[in-house]
Amino acid sequence: MSDPIVENKPVLYSYWRSSCSWRVRIALNLKEIPYDIKAVSLIKGGGEQHCNEYREVNPMEQVPSLCIDGHTLIESLNIMHYLEETRPQRPLMPQDCFKRAKVREICEMIASGIQPLQNLIVLIYVGEEKKKEWSQHWITRGFRAIEKLLSTTAGKYCVGDEITLADCCLVPQVFNARRFHVDLRPFPIILRIDRELENHPAFRAAHPSSQPDCPPEVAK
Amino acid sequence: MGKQPVLYSYWRSSCSWRVRIALNLKEIPYDIKAVSLIKGGGEQHCNEYREVNPMEQVPSLCIDGHTLIESLNIMHYLEETRPQRPLMPQDCFKRAKVREICEMIASGIQPLQNLIVLIYVGEEKKKEWSQHWITRGFRAIEKLLSTTAGKYCVGDEITLADCCLVPQVFNARRFHVDLRPFPIILRIDRELENHPAFRAAHPSSQPDCPPEVAK
Numbered sequence: 001m002s003d004p005i006v007e008n009k010p011v012l013y014s015y016w017r018s019s020c021s022w023r024v025r026i027a028l029n030l031k032e033i034p035y036d037i038k039a040v041s042l043i044k045g046g047g048e049q050h051c052n053e054y055r056e057v058n059p060m061e062q063v064p065s066l067c068i069d070g071h072t073l074i075e076s077l078n079i080m081h082y083l084e085e086t087r088p089q090r091p092l093m094p095q096d097c098f099k100r101a102k103v104r105e106i107c108e109m110i111a112s113g114i115q116p117l118q119n120l121i122v123l124i125y126v127g128e129e130k131k132k133e134w135s136q137h138w139i140t141r142g143f144r145a146i147e148k149l150l151s152t153t154a155g156k157y158c159v160g161d162e163i164t165l166a167d168c169c170l171v172p173q174v175f176n177a178r179r180f181h182v183d184l185r186p187f188p189i190i191l192r193i194d195r196e197l198e199n200h201p202a203f204r205a206a207h208p209s210s211q212p213d214c215p216p217e218v219a220k
Numbered sequence: 221m222g223k224q225p226v227l228y229s230y231w232r233s234s235c236s237w238r239v240r241i242a243l244n245l246k247e248i249p250y251d252i253k254a255v256s257l258i259k260g261g262g263e264q265h266c267n268e269y270r271e272v273n274p275m276e277q278v279p280s281l282c283i284d285g286h287t288l289i290e291s292l293n294i295m296h297y298l299e300e301t302r303p304q305r306p307l308m309p310q311d312c313f314k315r316a317k318v319r320e321i322c323e324m325i326a327s328g329i330q331p332l333q334n335l336i337v338l339i340y341v342g343e344e345k346k347k348e349w350s351q352h353w354i355t356r357g358f359r360a361i362e363k364l365l366s367t368t369a370g371k372y373c374v375g376d377e378i379t380l381a382d383c384c385l386v387p388q389v390f391n392a393r394r395f396h397v398d399l400r401p402f403p404i405i406l407r408i409d410r411e412l413e414n415h416p417a418f419r420a421a422h423p424s425s426q427p428d429c430p431p432e433v434a435k
Contacts, residue, residue: 059359060360075323075324077323078323079316081316081319082312100300104290105288105290105293109290113290115327137340145276149274
């Protein structure tokens, strides 16, 4: 693999409260990759992600997108794996093939099993009346399975005692669970890991309240 | 490594199908344990299977003394442990394009037309709901393919992206999605229709395919 061409700083199209953007922000911070943020409001004017200009960046009309090494990448798990492959320092994946599989399982359970079902565009379609119950249902279902998996994989963090991509995915999903008032008491391992990472500098810097587009009334 | 890998699979599950294709392409022999998603409210919810897969979904793969879940994870595990007949390019950026297409399907489309979601959406609305999310996803994938596709999704070699695309096209047809706006998707699907690995993985070739459907 040739060295990536580092011209300009990577640019992350991000929304402050987007859990998918947050995952990538955490990974970039953990790997100490400096980046600029271009904020994309998912709310203003019906959502800036739908405008012609952004559609050229990301045809799924979603955040995040990452401009890096002269390319534009979409899909948060893809972006994180690209960072792992091209910037192997401060690895966020274990060496062992089976442990790597466990990390990917947790990532996919969140990225395909939970988040898409409580994504903004789906909630708009589900409707104001039903969206809370809908979100709670899918998050609870997914967390139930993840808690069970973590009972066999977790050490200090999701998989063993090193931070991995699984932790990058879990923390933003816990935030979303709280937003929708999901009862988290049945998930002690998830809660413990979330608490453990709450004050980690990379996670704090990636937190929605630390983002340049976080509304002033929310930012701490 | 002891016995042959065992794949828990449902004949018409697109996620199971992805893994069946990958196993076939990499010439990894395997046994199938059929899990009916319909019988008795769905065998995936029974206590025994819940021990195999806490998400109560198919596929699951028992291999190398372990049980793996989540189709994309399984396929990447196969790539890492059985590098012969690779299904990922060497180049980091092309690998990223393969993963993009896989994720657009595996998180952007399929979860929204998964059986368990359709049950929740309800009989009346499920067709329109499925068509909406498949069309939205295919619109984006078609655009991406216009920059990445050669003979297949990414260049001229079959990759994991093709393993994900073909089953999703089948699902699109099941829900009567108008596929005419997606000529590249259709071309690739047609190209792979008669590939032996894809044919052997097709729902109609599965041991649990109902006799009236099997060709």
